[in-house]
Amino acid sequence: MLILMPAAAIAWKAVLAGTPEQSPNYTMSEHWWGMLIDIPKCIGCGNCVRACATENDVPDGYFRTWVERYHVSDEDMTNPEVISPDGGKEGFPVAAEDDKKYFFVPKMCNHCADSPCTQVCPVGATFISPDGVVLIDQKYCLGCAYCVQACPYGCRYINPQKETAEKCTLCYHRITQGLTTACCEACPTGARQLVDLKDPKDPIHEFLKTHSVEVLKPQMATGAKAFYNGLDGSVR
C-alpha cells in the first residue's frame, strides 16, 4: 500500500532525483515508435522469428514475434484456417496447398498508445515509455500474468526461468542506439519497417497517406502502432 499511491508518487516528483539518459544522443521525447508490416511483401521465411529469439534470448516455444499463415476459402471467408508451426520459425509446409487464398501475417506487440496490458498491472511494472514503447520492469514484475490475459493480441508470456512477464521491447536497446530492430534487420524483403511517427522525414507519413493501412482489432481502441498494409478482412 505504501508503494501503490499514484497521487503521492506524483506529489513527490519534484523531490525525486533525475536518472541518467540511457544513451547520450537519444532524447525520448523526440520519438514515437511503431512498426509497419507490409503483408504483400512477407514470404514466411521465419527470419524475423529466429532473429528475435537470438537477439532477445527468447526461450524455445515462446515468441515475441511470430508468423501466421492464413488459408481462406471462398465459401467461408470469416473462418480462415490459421497455422503457425513453432511460430513459423522454420517456415511452413507447402505440400497440402489447394488453389484457395493463402498469405502470411507477421504478428508482434502492437505497442498500443492506450494499451490494455499496462492498465491492469497491479504494481506498475509495465508501462508505456515516453517514446511510445510498451516495456516491462523486470525487477518489479511479480509474474501474476494479468497483463498476459489483458493483451488482446496474445503478445505476452511468462518466462519459465525468470517467472516474469516478457514481450517485444521493439528492440529498445537497439533503437535507442540508432540501430533498427533485429526482425527488421533480418527481414529479407522489407516486410517490416521500424517507424518513428515523430520524425517528419520518416517515409511512414507518405506511406500512410497513400496506402490502405489498418491496425489489428481496431474496435478495441487500443491505439495500436503496428500498421498493417494490405491486411485481409479475415485476419483476427
Place this chain on the structure above:
Amino acid sequence: MSKFKDAGHLFRFAGLFVLLFVVFLVVRHFVVPKSFGKYGHYRADAIGEVAAHPAKFAGHETCEACHSDVADKKGKGKHAHVNCEACHGALVKVLPAPPPPTPNLYERMVALVIKPMPVDPPVLRHAEDPASVVPELPDTTVLCARCHTASAAKPKGFPQVVPADHSNGLACKTCHDPHSPAMDAGGTK
C-alpha cells in the same frame, strides 16, 4: 475556555496522526525507488535497464565498413535490400551499455530476498573481433530454400522454385552467386 476544557484527548489523537504521517513519509522515502513517478506510475530507471540489453545483430552498416566489395556487388544485384545478417546470422556487436544506476535501499533489500537476475557475459564474435572469429558460410541448399521454395502464400512476383526440380539437390551457389543471384546480371559463376 470551558469550550476546550476536555479537548486534551483530541490533541493527543491529532498528535498521534501527525506522528503516523511522519512515519509514513519516512518509510516511503526509503521504500519507493527514487525514479518512481518520474514519467508515470512506474520506475523510470527500468527504461535504462531495458536499454542496457546487449545487441547481437551488428547491423549491415558494421559489416559494410570492412566488406565494401560485397556491399558494392550486392548493391547492384537482386539482393540489394537483403541485409548481411539475414543470411549470415547474428554476428554480434556488443554496444556500450550505460552504467547501471546505483541500487537504493529498496533495491538492496529486494536483492536480499530475490536473487539478482544473471547478467549475460559479454560475447565477442566476428563484428567485435573479425580476425580471430570467422563465421561459417551458410549452406545454400538450406538457406536459399527458406525464402525461394514455391508456396501459394508467397507474393506472386517473388522468385520461387521447387528445389528438387530446379537443382536436383545441387547447392544453389554452384550456379548463382548469393550476393548477386540473377543469371543475366553477371552474377553467374
